[in-house]
Every structure is written in C-alpha cells, then in structure tokens.
Amino acid sequence: MTITPLLARRTRNMGASAIREILKVASRPGMISLAGGIPAPESFPMHIMRDVIDSVIEKYGPNAFQYDLTEGFLPLREALAAYLADKGVAAAPEQVLIASGSQGALDGLGKILISPGDHVALEAPTYLGALQAFTPYEPQYVQIETDHRGMLPDALENALERHPVKFVYLVPNFQNPTGRTLPLKRRRAIAEIIQRFDTLLVEDDPYGDLRYRGTPLPPIKSMAPDHVVYISTLSKVFAPGLRMGFSLAPDRVRRWLVLAKQGVDLHTSTFNQALAAEYLAGGHLKRHLPHIVDLYRPRQQAMLDAMARFFPDAFTWSVPDGGMFVWAEGPEGMDMEAVNRKALERNTAFVPGTFFFARPGDGRETLRLNYTMADEATLSRAIELLGEVLSDALSQKQIYKRMG
Amino acid sequence: MTITPLLARRTRNMGASAIREILKVASRPGMISLAGGIPAPESFPMHIMRDVIDSVIEKYGPNAFQYDLTEGFLPLREALAAYLADKGVAAAPEQVLIASGSQGALDGLGKILISPGDHVALEAPTYLGALQAFTPYEPQYVQIETDHRGMLPDALENALERHPVKFVYLVPNFQNPTGRTLPLKRRRAIAEIIQRFDTLLVEDDPYGDLRYRGTPLPPIKSMAPDHVVYISTLSKVFAPGLRMGFSLAPDRVRRWLVLAKQGVDLHTSTFNQALAAEYLAGGHLKRHLPHIVDLYRPRQQAMLDAMARFFPDAFTWSVPDGGMFVWAEGPEGMDMEAVNRKALERNTAFVPGTFFFARPGDGRETLRLNYTMADEATLSRAIELLGEVLSDALSQKQIYKRMG
Structure with a gap:
C-alpha cells in the first residue's frame, strides 16, 4: 500500500517541519540550546505539587478521574473566570x-472557521504553533506588517480592506518569536478596526503573566469582547506537561468550538483540570508567579548583556519586558539557516527566524533566542560563541559580496 | 457579527447532537440512566492512585510536568508495547x-485521510464517537451490513468492489453499541479482504479487556499488520478522565498522524502518560482488571435476567461476553425516540439506537442499554419499568396498526 493516494488533500500541507529537526539536534547531550521555547523545569511548583494533588483527591475523589463535560471542569472554569477578572476581562x-493546551484552542478555531482558501491575517513573524494549527485547514495567509512594537494598525486596516479575512491572529504580550508587546494605543486602534470591519480577532496570550518590569496592559478582549477570542494557557505559569489551555470566545463562536472539541478529544483531562483549579483557587499561582519571574529576569539580562558585548555591530535585537525570547536581526542577505548549521557544529543551537513567517523565504536574516532553559553563565558563554559564529558568517558574506 | 458566514463548510456538519441532550436529561437527579457509556467510578483503582502518583513524582520529578515528544512518553510506549505483545500484536x-483518548486517534485518522467526499466504510450500527470524529472532514459513509456476530465479510467485500474506500472502521470486541464480538473466522476473512483490496482497516478496541467469559480473540492487527491501524484506550481499565488513548499504525500512516497531532495538541499530558506507564509497568492493571470484570459481570447478568422477565416477547437482544452494553431490537415500525421520551417521564433513560447509524432514520426500532453505572437492584427495577413502557408503546402501536 502506498500512502500518497490515501492522504487527504489537507495532509500534503503538513510537511515535515525543519524546526523539528533543529530541536531534535538541539536536544543532543552537550548542546547548549537557545532553540527551544520551553519553561525551565525549576520554574514548576514542585514543592506544592503533592499538596495540590492531595487536595484534588480529597475534594473530588473518583470524579477527578471520570469523564467530564466537553466544555471543561466547572471548578477550573470558575477559577479562570476570577483569573480573567483580574486582567480586566469579564467572563x-x-x-x-x-x-x-492553547494548541487545542487554535486547532478548534482553525477547524470551525477555515474553509480551504479562506484568508487568515497574522503578524509577520508569528507563532509557529498557530501556523501548524491553521495550515491543515488550507487557509491563505495575509501577513500584516509589524515593527518593534508589534502589529501596525494601518497595515491591518489596509489588509482588511483588500481581503475578506475570516480572522486576525496575534500575540499581544512578549510575542513568540519577537518578545514584542503591543502598546495600549495600538490595542485600542486594533479593537476599533476589528469592530468597524466586524471581523474576529484571536488574541493569544500565553506570556502575559511573565512580566519582568512595567505595568500590565489590558487585553484587546476587554475592549472588544464581542469580536475577540481570548486564548491562554497555564503552561508558562504552572506546568506545560499538563496541557492546560483555555479560551474565552463570543458565545456564538464558543458553541461551535464545543462541538468541534467533542470530535477531537471529548474533553481535556479531568484530573489535570482539577489540579489547575486547585493551583489557581488555592492561591498558589499568585504566590508562585514572582518566583518564576525572578528566575527568568536575570537570565534575560545575562543574554542581553552578552549580546551587547559579543554580537556584531550589524545586529539589532528586541529588549522585551517579559516572556521567554529575544529576537535578533542581522543585515539583509544573511542566511541564518546556514549560520545555525555552523553554530550546531560548535554545540550551540538557536532557531532561524524564517520559520516564523507564513510566507516562505521571509526573515532569512533573523533569529530567535530563548533564555529560559539555561543559567546566566551558560547563556553568556553561548552568546559569546554565537557572536563568533555570526562574526565569521558576516565576514564571509562580505567576502562573498566583494567577489560577486 | 453573524456567525454563519464565518464558519467553515465542514462546521455545518457538526449539528448539535440529539444524544447530547438525552444524556443531559439522563443525568438529572433521581433519574436511573441506562443511557451513558461511562465506567463505574468504583471501577477506578483509587486505592493505588496515590502510590502510582508518588512513584511517578519520585521517578520522573519535574520531567513528568514538562513538554514531551508528540509521539508520546517513552516509558508508556514501552509499557504499551509489552501490553500489545500479550494480545499477540508485535510492536x-x-x-x-x-x-x-482514542477520540484523539480517530480525529487524527480523519484529519490525515479524509478529503471531502471520500468514502469511509463502517458497521451499521457503529460507535458514535467515530462518526463525530470523522464527520467534520466530510466523508461519505458506506454502511456495511452486520448480523448478531458483527460485520459480514461478504458485505465488506461487496462494498469495497463498489466504492473507492479510504478506510474501514470497526470495533471487534463487545462493540459499542451492540456488545457484539467478531468471531475468529470473520477476523481472518476481513484480514484477507483488506489485504487483497490493499485497503486500510481501523480496528478500535476499547472494550477487549472487559471479557466476562470465553477466550480472548486475536486482534485483526495481528493478522494484517501492514493494513491495520489498531486503536485502544485505558479509559475502561484505568480511568477515562485521564484521556489516555493510543494507536499502532503502519509506519507510513503513523508519521502523518504525528504531524497532525502536533497541530492539534502538541502532545498528550506528560503527567497522565507517566501515571499510565506506572499503572501498566507496575503490574497494577493485571492485578486490578479482574476486579473490574467482577464488578460488571453480575450487573450485566442482572440486566439480562430482568430483560428476560420484563421485556415484551416481540423484543430480541444481544447477550455479550463482555463490555458495557446490551443492544435490543423491537418490532419494525417502533420509534424508540418516542419510547425514550415516555421512559424519561418515568425517570428512566436509554439511548435510541438510531443515533448509532451513519444513515439517518435507520435502526429506529433499536435501543442501547448500559449496565456499568448502576447496581444490580437498580438495574432490575429500571428494566422492569422500561419493560412496562415498551409494552405500552407496543400495544399503542398495535392499536394504531389496527386503525390504519
């Protein structure tokens, strides 16, 4: 039996991902990886895990292990409504x-909204997992221009005038991959635009709680509740292995998300939902979050300090107020995939930024750096080494240009 | 914003499910429900749950709460390979x-295999969750005739001659909804047919371990390994709330399932996978399974005894060797949806069998009865009451016939 004639048309879009191969190589022993996007294991609240588990078993007994509603475990939904209220979002x-996981919410939205050929608008660059969720449903992507503060409202307006867009997708806080945060004024402008065009916005906010400095900004959801699907996850503030995401959608969207989810996984693990409910309602999140921030802030600082010292002058980068990533851009014409291969030879890994663009070939001179998975000394060493690789590549490029 | 123009074409197939409404009514306080399809909470191994959890935290620490491979947590995959070997399946x-959950495997298969209009062959009646997984991908269903021993090989062969079928779906053991088990001879015949037609078979086996008597039969997977995707779950033998399913697919199918799963949920809960690994590898399943069987066997017997006593003579029903369901058929022309409404008025619920047929309107005279969620006395009382409702309906139908 050959597989190709068996596959659905949509499946041919699910190409083996080059980034997956990079992450595989990056996880080899001895490698210093700035490539991943995963939280530090020492950020997990292991010291209270048994207490949380004991409370759940005591409170819910076998019900914590039974089938439950597709919509979710009510105590968790109650705890999340309170959590959202603290962000100024009424639910x-x-x-x-x-x-x-928030991946589940993204897949659900793709499934219920995207017919083949439909337009989906998103930042350039954007979150890779969103592309992986949407692409199987065969959309046409409309890339919206961004600057160092995120999506440009004018560019969005322009795109909505030109295309019948099913929905707009963005990450407002400490975006993956760029670390950028959308300013308040732009949030208001985007809220106004999506309401005026009567378009749906998917606001994906996994990193909002990981703020190292400055004041939290209100979600766009709070400004246009009837036009925004707000998505988030407990992966970055509790434990990613529990796969605990959630969405707050306008009612008429939510009922279809429920029907889709019923066919996809019936419901999310009851036990894990109960653990998450206990973590939130028991006040553990509020107590533990400062420790996570205190863990990551100096790591980010170490990376930024080392970049200032060791990166070639031709490079610029973001200085995010939180999150997990720094985004760097080299001079036009540099090929960060080639640079990454060189870096891997020297046991240092990052992700070439081109993978985060919906349009193939864009952003070849960019790279994403993660600082959550290594300590300060290791990060400094890795950046020093990467600086050397970048300088080498840069000088070779100059040589190449002279020859060309 | 109106939702209809926003929805993908596939979404219009996801109609609000009538069975969902029945299950909602059936879960009202005071109702005796034979409608559900869920394991008894007293079947969960609560007495060893803390031990299993402690072992996992001790063995894996924060790794049990970290992101993991899309394919799954290796210790669980190792334990499942051993579990499958015991069934005669090499993996x-x-x-x-x-x-x-096995729902996740069904969704993945639908996603990678079904283009709109593709043919999918399945038993009539079949598992509702499979219809809910496949239908959003817009297949055309080919119903394969069954008798009291399951799918008829001749009918399958005939269907494969007439239609280009992407895959065949069946539940070989104690099928949901009928309780029927496919005999060895038919398994061999079906294995031969799918190999001859070079077609894929999806063998979904959630109930195989719940055998009350007789000898286990080998999975069709063991007879045609390169043409069968074997799917199962730990929902019926551990705890359904953990959503722990798995598949064993030919390699060329599996790699696409992995890519699809990456977009759908990244991976299944690491913690729950670790619990399942410990439950299997620690020998807990083997020790606990007999207790589950001992819990259900007398419940099934009580239901069958009461049916023999209280059901009208015009009815026939299955006498399954295991599983969770009894399937009954009334005389042609009876409408079990109407009967169910009458039964609900008397605080007894079941599921009309028509919902389990891919072709609307088929099986209107059939019903599915579940016996795992009530004790013997309650089951006898419910069946007595249901017998009265059925007798009433039958006599009204006879009156109607005489008038007509």
Missing part, C-alpha cells in the same frame, strides 16, 4: 472553555 | 503513538 465561568 | 515502543 462567566460558563463562557470559559477548556482546551488541551 | 516496537517507537511504533506506539499516544493519543488524547
């Missing part, structure tokens, strides 16, 4: 829909 | 793919 518990 | 751990 009844019944409106919060649990997902198997 | 390397790397070939076992973890899913978020």
Whole structure:
C-alpha cells in the first residue's frame, strides 16, 4: 500500500517541519540550546505539587478521574473566570472553555472557521504553533506588517480592506518569536478596526503573566469582547506537561468550538483540570508567579548583556519586558539557516527566524533566542560563541559580496 | 457579527447532537440512566492512585510536568508495547503513538485521510464517537451490513468492489453499541479482504479487556499488520478522565498522524502518560482488571435476567461476553425516540439506537442499554419499568396498526 493516494488533500500541507529537526539536534547531550521555547523545569511548583494533588483527591475523589463535560471542569472554569477578572476581562465561568493546551484552542478555531482558501491575517513573524494549527485547514495567509512594537494598525486596516479575512491572529504580550508587546494605543486602534470591519480577532496570550518590569496592559478582549477570542494557557505559569489551555470566545463562536472539541478529544483531562483549579483557587499561582519571574529576569539580562558585548555591530535585537525570547536581526542577505548549521557544529543551537513567517523565504536574516532553559553563565558563554559564529558568517558574506 | 458566514463548510456538519441532550436529561437527579457509556467510578483503582502518583513524582520529578515528544512518553510506549505483545500484536515502543483518548486517534485518522467526499466504510450500527470524529472532514459513509456476530465479510467485500474506500472502521470486541464480538473466522476473512483490496482497516478496541467469559480473540492487527491501524484506550481499565488513548499504525500512516497531532495538541499530558506507564509497568492493571470484570459481570447478568422477565416477547437482544452494553431490537415500525421520551417521564433513560447509524432514520426500532453505572437492584427495577413502557408503546402501536 502506498500512502500518497490515501492522504487527504489537507495532509500534503503538513510537511515535515525543519524546526523539528533543529530541536531534535538541539536536544543532543552537550548542546547548549537557545532553540527551544520551553519553561525551565525549576520554574514548576514542585514543592506544592503533592499538596495540590492531595487536595484534588480529597475534594473530588473518583470524579477527578471520570469523564467530564466537553466544555471543561466547572471548578477550573470558575477559577479562570476570577483569573480573567483580574486582567480586566469579564467572563462567566460558563463562557470559559477548556482546551488541551492553547494548541487545542487554535486547532478548534482553525477547524470551525477555515474553509480551504479562506484568508487568515497574522503578524509577520508569528507563532509557529498557530501556523501548524491553521495550515491543515488550507487557509491563505495575509501577513500584516509589524515593527518593534508589534502589529501596525494601518497595515491591518489596509489588509482588511483588500481581503475578506475570516480572522486576525496575534500575540499581544512578549510575542513568540519577537518578545514584542503591543502598546495600549495600538490595542485600542486594533479593537476599533476589528469592530468597524466586524471581523474576529484571536488574541493569544500565553506570556502575559511573565512580566519582568512595567505595568500590565489590558487585553484587546476587554475592549472588544464581542469580536475577540481570548486564548491562554497555564503552561508558562504552572506546568506545560499538563496541557492546560483555555479560551474565552463570543458565545456564538464558543458553541461551535464545543462541538468541534467533542470530535477531537471529548474533553481535556479531568484530573489535570482539577489540579489547575486547585493551583489557581488555592492561591498558589499568585504566590508562585514572582518566583518564576525572578528566575527568568536575570537570565534575560545575562543574554542581553552578552549580546551587547559579543554580537556584531550589524545586529539589532528586541529588549522585551517579559516572556521567554529575544529576537535578533542581522543585515539583509544573511542566511541564518546556514549560520545555525555552523553554530550546531560548535554545540550551540538557536532557531532561524524564517520559520516564523507564513510566507516562505521571509526573515532569512533573523533569529530567535530563548533564555529560559539555561543559567546566566551558560547563556553568556553561548552568546559569546554565537557572536563568533555570526562574526565569521558576516565576514564571509562580505567576502562573498566583494567577489560577486 | 453573524456567525454563519464565518464558519467553515465542514462546521455545518457538526449539528448539535440529539444524544447530547438525552444524556443531559439522563443525568438529572433521581433519574436511573441506562443511557451513558461511562465506567463505574468504583471501577477506578483509587486505592493505588496515590502510590502510582508518588512513584511517578519520585521517578520522573519535574520531567513528568514538562513538554514531551508528540509521539508520546517513552516509558508508556514501552509499557504499551509489552501490553500489545500479550494480545499477540508485535510492536516496537517507537511504533506506539499516544493519543488524547482514542477520540484523539480517530480525529487524527480523519484529519490525515479524509478529503471531502471520500468514502469511509463502517458497521451499521457503529460507535458514535467515530462518526463525530470523522464527520467534520466530510466523508461519505458506506454502511456495511452486520448480523448478531458483527460485520459480514461478504458485505465488506461487496462494498469495497463498489466504492473507492479510504478506510474501514470497526470495533471487534463487545462493540459499542451492540456488545457484539467478531468471531475468529470473520477476523481472518476481513484480514484477507483488506489485504487483497490493499485497503486500510481501523480496528478500535476499547472494550477487549472487559471479557466476562470465553477466550480472548486475536486482534485483526495481528493478522494484517501492514493494513491495520489498531486503536485502544485505558479509559475502561484505568480511568477515562485521564484521556489516555493510543494507536499502532503502519509506519507510513503513523508519521502523518504525528504531524497532525502536533497541530492539534502538541502532545498528550506528560503527567497522565507517566501515571499510565506506572499503572501498566507496575503490574497494577493485571492485578486490578479482574476486579473490574467482577464488578460488571453480575450487573450485566442482572440486566439480562430482568430483560428476560420484563421485556415484551416481540423484543430480541444481544447477550455479550463482555463490555458495557446490551443492544435490543423491537418490532419494525417502533420509534424508540418516542419510547425514550415516555421512559424519561418515568425517570428512566436509554439511548435510541438510531443515533448509532451513519444513515439517518435507520435502526429506529433499536435501543442501547448500559449496565456499568448502576447496581444490580437498580438495574432490575429500571428494566422492569422500561419493560412496562415498551409494552405500552407496543400495544399503542398495535392499536394504531389496527386503525390504519
């Protein structure tokens, strides 16, 4: 049996991902990886895990291990409604829909909204997992221009005038891959635009709680509640292995998300939902979050300090107020995939930025650096080494240009 | 914003499910429900749950809460390879793919295989969750005739001659909804047919371990390994709330399932996979399974005894060797949806069988009865009451016939 004639048309879009191969290589022993996008294991609240588990078993007994509603475990939805209220987002518990990671919410939105050929607008660059969720449903992507503060409202307006866009996708806080945060004024402008065009916005906010300095900004959801699907996850503030995501969608969208989820996984793990409910409602998140921030802030600082010292002058980079990533851009014409191969030879890994663009070939001179998975000394050493690789590549490029 | 123009074409197939409404009514306080399809909470191994959890935290620490491979947590894949070997199915751990419930495996198969209009062949009646997984991908269903021993090989062969079928779906053991088990001879015949037609078979086996009497039969997977995707779950033998399913697919199918899963949920809960690994590898399943069987066997017997006593003579029903369901058929022309409404008025619920047929309107005279969620006395009382409702309906139908 050959597989190709068996596959659905959509499946041919699911190419083996080059980034997956990079991450595989990056996880080899001895490698210093700035490539991943995963939280430090020492950020997990292991010291209270048994207490949380004991509370759950005591409170819910076998119900914590039984089938439950597709919409989610009610105590978690209640806890999340309170969590959202703290962010200025009004939600009844019944409106919060649990997902198997925020990936589950993204897949659900792609499934219910995208017919082949439909337009989806997103930042350039954007979150790779969103592309992986949407692409199987065969959309046409409309890349919206960004600058160092995120999506440009004018560019969005322009795109909505030119294309019948099913929905707009963006990450407002400490974006993956760029670390950028959308300023308040732009949030207001985007809220106004999507309401005027009567378009749906998917606001994906996994990193908002990881703020190292400055004041949290209100979600766009709070400005245009009827036009925004707000998505988030507990992966960065509790434990990613529990796959605990959620969405707050306008009612008429949510009911379809529920039907889709029923076919995809019936519901998200009851036990993990109960653990998350206990973590939130027991006040553990509020107590533990400062420790996570205190863990990451100096790591980011170490990376930024080392970049200032060791990166070639031709490079610029973001200085994010939180999150997990720094984004760097080299001079036009540099090929960061080639640079990454050189870096891997020297046991240092990063992700070439081109993978985060919907349009193939864009952003070849960019790179994403993660600082959550290594200590300060290791990060400094890795950046020093990467600086050397970049300088080498740069000088070779100059040589090449002279010859050309 | 109106939602309809926003929806993808596939979404219009995801109609609000009538069965969902029935299950909602059936879960009201005071109702005796034979409608559900869920394991008894007293079947969960609560007495060893803390031990299993402690072992996992001790063995894996924060790794049990970290992101993991899309394919699954290796210790669980190893334990499942051993579990499958006991069933006569050869599998390397790397070939076992973890899913978020068997629902996740069904969705993945639908996603990678079904283009709109493609043919999918399945038993009539079949598992509702499979229809819910496949239908959003817009297949055309080909119903294969069954008798009291399951799918008829001749009918399958005939269907494969007439239609270009992407895959065949069946539940070989104690099928949901009928409780029927496919005999060895038919398994061999079906294995031969799918190999001859070079067609893929999806063998979904959630109930195989719940055998009350007789000898286990080998999975069709063991007879045609290169043409069968074997799917199962730990929902019925550990705890359904953990959403722990898995598949063993031919390599060329599995790699696409992995890519699809990456976009859907990245991976299944690491912690729950670690719990499942410990439950299997620690020998807990083997020790606990007999207790589950001992719990259900007398419940099934009580239901069958009461049916023999209280059901009208015009009815026939299955006498399954295991599983969770009894399937009954009334005389042609009866409408079990109407009967169910009458039964609900008397605080007894079941699922009309028509919902389990891919072709609307088929099986209107059939019903599915579940016996795992009530004790023997309650089951006898419910069946007595249901017998009265059925007798009433039958006599009204006879009156109607005489008038007509």
